[in-house]
């Protein structure tokens with residue numbers, strides 16, 4: 001997700017503030033993995049203790065590495081939220097295996113006992129194994145969820161990073177300088193310059209490793225998602241491949257695509273006889289513990305089958321690897337009849353007119369905009385959230401898109417519905433440690449609908465694989481050229497976000513085996529995070545999502561474009577995977593409800609009683625954040641959230657209003673929301689709810705200083721207004737609430753422009769109204785506000 005720019009990404013609202021909450025820490029501490037015994041060797045003395053085998057479900061790193069029995073090897077760790085870091089680690093690893101025959105293990109640090117790094121260095125030395133750290137940064141310079149544990153441990157005592165964490169690490173677990181003496185490593189940080197803490201984790205980890213005695217091989221790579229992560233990675237990779245070869249004393253071979261060598265698939269495809277596999281088949285479950293089975297109970301509610309085999313192994317606590325299936329309780333459109341219009345050159349082939357979601361006329365494409373509010377049921381899952389948290393959901397692909405891909409791959413329904421399993425292909429050196437890309441056995445259709453992202457843009461290096469499967473020499477040459485020429489690739493593929501089906505349609509001689517498609521080419525569908533737009537005080541078992549559908553038109557050239565080839569240039573419509581899926585679910589529910597005269601849409605319809613995963617249930621989990629209301633409700637709250645940035649503020653406002661109404665003795669403080677949209681009658685989200693609350697305040701039935709201050713950018717005859725202008729207009733009030741009364745200031749929405757402008761506005765008003773004298777002091781005041789957690793951002797780039 002984050003590797004795509006926002007114009008195509010489903011608009012998900014993510015926190016930049018909340019990854020290292022106390023809740024997380026508590027969770028990880030429970031999962032304590034070290035057994036400490038008295039020091040027995042000089043080396044152990046250096047770290048005060050001997051760290052022995054892990055416990056509590058973590059794999060032993062040392063045992064794993066020993067079992068590999070390799071003379072030389074690479075071990076790459078990735079800190080990844082949406083898959084980019086994992087992908088880059090895998091790519092560098094695969095290339096090292098191909099070029100230098102170096103075996104590579106690509107690991108999720110969450111799965112291994114990372115403290116055993118110390119033991120490894122002590123006992124095995126530093127010769128044979130080169131480590132790699134591919135680390136993304138999130139939030140206010142925080143690690144990804146899967147690295148929190150490792151990061152807390154390695155940074156403890158360093159005086160950097162998360163202070164809360166540092167306090168909780170036991171003294172005797174602290175690493176001393178030199179504990180990782182000689183540990184050779186390569187490092188690549190993934191970040192985005194739009195954020196204040198650019199690549200903080202990659203940089204800090206690198207410094208820390210050096211302090212602990214690690215020796216970096218090559219430069220520290222830093223990728224900027226705002227510009228081009230891929231180009232930064234490619235430049236770093238080219239250099240680091242040479243450094244790695246030197247490190248191991250290997251011969252450096254010529255780079256570039258090896259056109260003649262055939263592609264050796266990573267996996268073998270094994271057909272599983274259905275009779276033997278029925279109980280083990282996955283139907284789209286995201287946990288690969290054990291497949292689940294559901295059935296309708298007599299009273300009409302839904303439950304998992306009462307089969308002890310499943311119940312025993314099923315986790316009762318849900319997390320990012322074991323999602324709960326939350327039923328959609330309600331979905332409603334937040335605006336209707338809103339369109340985006342795109343004009344194009346008359347020479348471009350326009351999409352067919354008359355589609356239900358867009359109209360085409362002359363050289364214009366008019367696309368409907370949709371925004372939904374969806375309520376998900378937490379039921380008796382035991383999942384809890386606190387207002388301001390995020391919910392993660394896993395979307396599924398549009399079956400029409402899958403059908404199109406199947407057609408382009410020339411595979412029949414028989415193949416689509418066959419039950420398969422992937423086994424490592426012994427002929428591929430990287431296969432031994434390759435991670436299974438999805439839970440299996442499952443049908444090819446399940447893999448393509450539920451697990452793999454068929455709409456992901458084809459990556460440049462994948463075109464080399466496709467070229468090797470093209471029969472037509474001209475197509476082969478064009479594909480190799482695309483895989484080698486960056487500029488050409490960006491213009492013809494990346495800009496118009498061509499996916500696998502697009503490429504197969506443009507190069508019909510490609511005959512790529514299905515095992516390569518599902519095992520290597522398509523990435524796993526990434527979880528999407530939304531800022532929860534309901535209040536846990538008001539609705540503790542219901543989670544609200546606010547999602548605006550991403551759909552737009554874009555010019556596209558034929559991928560084998562030649563200067564005289566313009567007649568093939570066209571306009572394509574692109575959609576965000578998650579938001580278009582939510583919209584489809586909403587339409588199906590509405591349709592189902594209309595068939596049952598408005599009764600709630602049934603999780604199973606008559607025809608599809610055998611559906612393995614019930615309809616309208618979304619795999620989901622809660623991610624804690626520290627984007628939170630002040631503990632003392634009397635303190636003022638100022639919120640700035642245009643567009644879908646209003647999501648968490650709908651929750652904040654509703655919560656404060658609810659408290660003011662039901663518990664007036666709490667004396668809830670001023671509650672001001674700066675909200676922005678295009679037009680009051682078109683895309684004003686939750687207008688009905690806000691107006692109802694304003695009305696109850698105005699007629700005196702609820703005592704609350706509630707203000708919804710609106711900025712409209714597209715009202716005919718009126719000057720464009722944005723939220724920062726409104727904040728400026730109310731500068732004195734804002735200063736009184738934040739500067740004098742010690743309230744909290746919140747921003748949610750676009751990081752690049754809006755959050756930046758609001759930040760500037762706040763600094764300027766502090767200077768004007770706060771008697772601070774100089775701009776420098778105003779900046780310091782804003783910075784202090786942040787460090788006191790009274791200026792919180794939930795923004796995305």
Ligand SMILES: Cc1cc2nc3c(=O)[nH]c(=O)nc-3n(C[C@H](O)[C@H](O)[C@H](O)COP(=O)(O)O)c2cc1C
Pocket residue numbers: 001002003014015016079080081082083084085086136137138139140141142144190191192193195196197198199200225229795796797
């Ligand atoms: C909500 C959000 C917050 C982010 N915060 C930061 C940040 O504070 N600093 C930074 O350098 N990059 C930040 N990034 C950029 C990511 O680190 C970058 O997109 C990276 O490629 C993601 O890697 P992954 O796909 O492996 O998770 C953020 C991205 C998102 C979506």
